[in-house]
Amino acid sequence: MSYALRRLGFFVVTLWVALTINFALPRLMPGNPAIAMMARFRGRVNGNVLKALEIAFGVNTKQGLVSQYFSYLGNTLTGHFGTSLTFYPNSVSQVVFSALPWTLGIVGVTTVLAFALGTLVGMTSGWRRGSVLDSVLPPVFVITSAFPYFWIALLAILLFPITLHVLPIGFGYSNTDTIGWTWHFVGDVLYHAVLPALTILVTSIGGWILTMRNNMITTLSEDYVRMARAKGLSPLRIMFDYAGRNAILPNLTGFAMSLGFVVSGAILVEYVFSYPGVGFLLLQAVQNEDYPLMQTLFLLITVAVLVAILVMDFVTMLLDPRTRSES
Amino acid sequence: MSAGVLAPKRGLAGRSRWGRLRTGAGANLLRAIVSNHKATAGAILLLIFVFFAVFPGVIAHDNPQAEIYARAAAPSAKHLLGTTTYGQDIFSQLIWSTRESLFIAVIAGALATVLSVLIGVSAAYLGGGADSVLSLFTDVFLVIPAFPLIVVIAAYAKNGGDAILIAVLVVTGWSYGARQLRSQALSLRNRDFLVAARLRGERRWRIIVFEILPTMTSLIVANFLGAALYSVLAAAGLQFIGLGNPNTMSWGTMLYWAQNNEALQIGTPLWAVMPGIALALLGAAFSLLNYAFDEISNPALRPVGRKRGRRRS
Numbered sequence: 001m002s003y004a005l006r007r008l009g010f011f012v013v014t015l016w017v018a019l020t021i022n023f024a025l026p027r028l029m030p031g032n033p034a035i036a037m038m039a040r041f042r043g044r045v046n047g048n049v050l051k052a053l054e055i056a057f058g059v060n061t062k063q064g065l066v067s068q069y070f071s072y073l074g075n076t077l078t079g080h081f082g083t084s085l086t087f088y089p090n091s092v093s094q095v096v097f098s099a100l101p102w103t104l105g106i107v108g109v110t111t112v113l114a115f116a117l118g119t120l121v122g123m124t125s126g127w128r129r130g131s132v133l134d135s136v137l138p139p140v141f142v143i144t145s146a147f148p149y150f151w152i153a154l155l156a157i158l159l160f161p162i163t164l165h166v167l168p169i170g171f172g173y174s175n176t177d178t179i180g181w182t183w184h185f186v187g188d189v190l191y192h193a194v195l196p197a198l199t200i201l202v203t204s205i206g207g208w209i210l211t212m213r214n215n216m217i218t219t220l221s222e223d224y225v226r227m228a229r230a231k232g233l234s235p236l237r238i239m240f241d242y243a244g245r246n247a248i249l250p251n252l253t254g255f256a257m258s259l260g261f262v263v264s265g266a267i268l269v270e271y272v273f274s275y276p277g278v279g280f281l282l283l284q285a286v287q288n289e290d291y292p293l294m295q296t297l298f299l300l301i302t303v304a305v306l307v308a309i310l311v312m313d314f315v316t317m318l319l320d321p322r323t324r325s326e327s
Numbered sequence: 328m329s330a331g332v333l334a335p336k337r338g339l340a341g342r343s344r345w346g347r348l349r350t351g352a353g354a355n356l357l358r359a360i361v362s363n364h365k366a367t368a369g370a371i372l373l374l375i376f377v378f379f380a381v382f383p384g385v386i387a388h389d390n391p392q393a394e395i396y397a398r399a400a401a402p403s404a405k406h407l408l409g410t411t412t413y414g415q416d417i418f419s420q421l422i423w424s425t426r427e428s429l430f431i432a433v434i435a436g437a438l439a440t441v442l443s444v445l446i447g448v449s450a451a452y453l454g455g456g457a458d459s460v461l462s463l464f465t466d467v468f469l470v471i472p473a474f475p476l477i478v479v480i481a482a483y484a485k486n487g488g489d490a491i492l493i494a495v496l497v498v499t500g501w502s503y504g505a506r507q508l509r510s511q512a513l514s515l516r517n518r519d520f521l522v523a524a525r526l527r528g529e530r531r532w533r534i535i536v537f538e539i540l541p542t543m544t545s546l547i548v549a550n551f552l553g554a555a556l557y558s559v560l561a562a563a564g565l566q567f568i569g570l571g572n573p574n575t576m577s578w579g580t581m582l583y584w585a586q587n588n589e590a591l592q593i594g595t596p597l598w599a600v601m602p603g604i605a606l607a608l609l610g611a612a613f614s615l616l617n618y619a620f621d622e623i624s625n626p627a628l629r630p631v632g633r634k635r636g637r638r639r640s
Contacts, residue, residue, distance in 0.1 A: 014470055018471060146556060146559075147607045148564065148603060148606050148610070149564075162591055267475070272586075283478070295479075298472075309470060
């Protein structure tokens, strides 16, 4: 139980650090950048919104720093994120929740796909040391793992929409569409998702292949694998049930982490394709100096990662008895 | 791994086992680089880039920022890669940009590594309460999503220049290495040679600097390579979205201007393609060296059939 408590404690501490970063950053920067933001929006937004902003960023307020901090913590924890300036008069929560499904859909699906495919290929490659697959794939993916995501996205745009005139250049759906659960709209969304999804898949699968291959190789030299061989079990059974099953454990933790990172996902890929997800929204907020929106997105992304890690900790506790008996 | 956009690609150097490596790693390191194909390729690539960074004028004679040539020209003998919409020579820009990109990568990578060593090794060596605090600190920084944090900091510190950029990369890039170095140092703690040093009455800092660190040289180098790779990609990403200083010459900035002028659509695709290739090659150099180090440290990962021909069925 103490393991569970410690992990919970870690969750709380990290969340607190993220909240404090949000609070402290604008106040630490020389010449509070929020003042420039206020000046830009004065007159364009109504008085109450401006007043709330001033309190949130510590401008023109007579509150002390400590009470500012606590009212900030209180507001954030109760879900009062303020008003978005870019999408005025929508609240930050509304804006964020309209972008969330897009990212969860595209990055979520590709993350699961990349993990499944990468693990399978990596397992086979590690099992067949020195085969064609094993001698070609690892070096290729060592190199592609160093490619900038967004540049692959640019190449994809150059190759498909511009040179071959297939697939759209960006956005989540066509301008002419009416949004709703119609076959036409869903088809159009999928059509628009092909290129961003392929980009993320190509750039993220390499890591899974490499780590799984290396885990597999390490596991294959274990005694229990030799034992399985001695018993004369079928190679497939040894590969999946004996070696693969153990080799996948470290990768599972990585998978949980990357599920958490789905929300921040492929910020730059979304940016290149102008895909209406969370990453693109974050960069829009940055470019428009929409600090309330930016802060909330950073918090959301951090919370997503933290929740994923917490869930994985508990799953590990169920799967691996060693963590339970640990003091 | 799709985790984060750029951050956790460093898993390659993951479970290093440097147990067998003894002190005096300098000569070993060199021998290792020469004997491993991936390491040789990475080292040669890196040397080429260092040459570009130090002597860009030897290769590219045109002034990279002068807007004096024909606009958006196709590649020709005079302009090997054509010109930009502003009338700048793309080849020249590419070569001159090496300096800034490499500089940021090396400095940020080195500083992040120093921080990793300081925090990781002291946590392991001090133990007890200090270890708990430092480890918690490391873990917190490890899970806070790096790229969004970089974007947020850079957004507040608009056009802060290279110093801010490097600071941000160091703050977000040290934690992974610190954790690795801590566990490595922990496993060393009760080795005989350290016990002997303690019994001899050596001072703490002497033990750390002269006994522990030399043993960990290779892991530290691997960490530097990982941190440098991360810095190359993260810096390029930031510059690409316009959060670097758009007036400096770097590959990320080239991509920023290319994207802003729709280089792909208006028929100057090389403007956007070439800086990406350069980034990928520099990244590949770090990545190849890093992976090779993993192979050197963990003999089980080495390609089969070369050194010891013992094949498993």
